[in-house]
Amino acid sequence: MTKLSMTVNGKAVSGEVEGRTLLVQFLRETLHLTGTHVGCDTSQCGACTVHIDGKAVKSCSIFAADAAGANVTTIEGMANADGSLSVIQQAFQDCHGLQCGFCTPGMVMTSAALLADNPHPTEAEVRHGLEGNICRCTGYHNIVKAVLTASGQTVAAE
Amino acid sequence: MQNFDFVKPATIAEAVKALNSGDAQALSGGQTLIATMKQGLAGAETLVSLTGIAEMKGVCQGDGGLHIGAATSHATVAREVATTYPALAKLAGGIGDPQVRNRGTVGGSLANNDPAACYPSGALASGATIVTDRREIAADDYFQGLFATALDEGEIITKVIFPIPEKAAYVKFEQPASRFALTGVFVAKFAGGVRVAVTGASNDGVFRWTEAEKALSANFSAAAISGLSVDAGNMISDLHGTAEYRANLVKVLTARAVTAA
The missing domain is CATH 3.30.43.10 (Uridine Diphospho-n-acetylenolpyruvylglucosamine Reductase, domain 2)
Structure with missing residues (x-):
């Protein structure tokens, strides 16, 4: 076991990890931040997406030790300071961008990174940008609508 | 684990x-x-x-072309070479998905040499030089078959030097679930001739389609390869596509890449 420190959602944290401990395990099992989900065991679903130094990364595909010293943001760090939902989270709710909600934390994290990079994406850019996140409920249309809405763009009614 | x-x-x-x-x-x-x-x-x-080594990260112009640190992420390459080598930027920007591109590196891809990875075709078509902790290896000598490379035990790629062609394009026919290349073709036109490197198609991994190179060096147009055919004998055959299908894709994608270049 080795001792490890990083910043998670603005707070300095530390804990003991094995070499093989994945970042998602450290977040969920050591820090009890269970909003970050594990949806697959094959690095494909994106439910575990977090930000490392502002960039979207699958926390199941990086060892915790490799994120030592990094600045990590999880879904628990996304709400506004007063506890209200962030623009992106609110847009997911308003646009019915989730059904079961399992993929939603990852979707929100990837969308936030996408909009930080490209504040006014086209629909095609949103779909391309969400290629690493799998949803098995919604068929993606309302997720894409939520991201476009969060970007301040008017989305035509169906 | x-x-x-x-x-x-x-x-x-x-x-x-x-x-x-x-x-x-x-x-x-x-x-x-x-x-x-x-x-x-x-x-x-x-x-x-290898991701904590500052001297293995970043992109700069130097002797022989673009010097890309082996631990540079696909996302960084896509951004940094967008104007200097757009075809390589497109290749890097099309690997996997955004999260994969934020972590995956050029050196990792070349060291692994997956037969369906994108970077091996970009490196081989560019005539890149693979720089390791102990020597420089020409791309033509580096790729040695399925997941096989010229690297010795314990040898690491530190940098890759990509000569910049006059014209180039990478066209990938994506396997839609994995976004690996079902077949991908990188065409690069240099003053001294054209290089065509194919990934995702052969049982031996990335290879140069030398017949097309000869034809395209004489006449850089899609029409120049219309009379050629690709032998399906050593092509990958799986549930995503037969050997014949991939052989046909090699020709179709080469023509598309030439047109796009």
């Missing part, structure tokens, strides 16, 4: 030392290796992370 000691050296010299003491495995972005380790198909007593 079998446990291991994790070390993260800050210099190439320390990394080489760690890799050459006992059962050690290099880890770059980990976007293939970690998934493989989860399946129990890879492992070592020590994992040596």
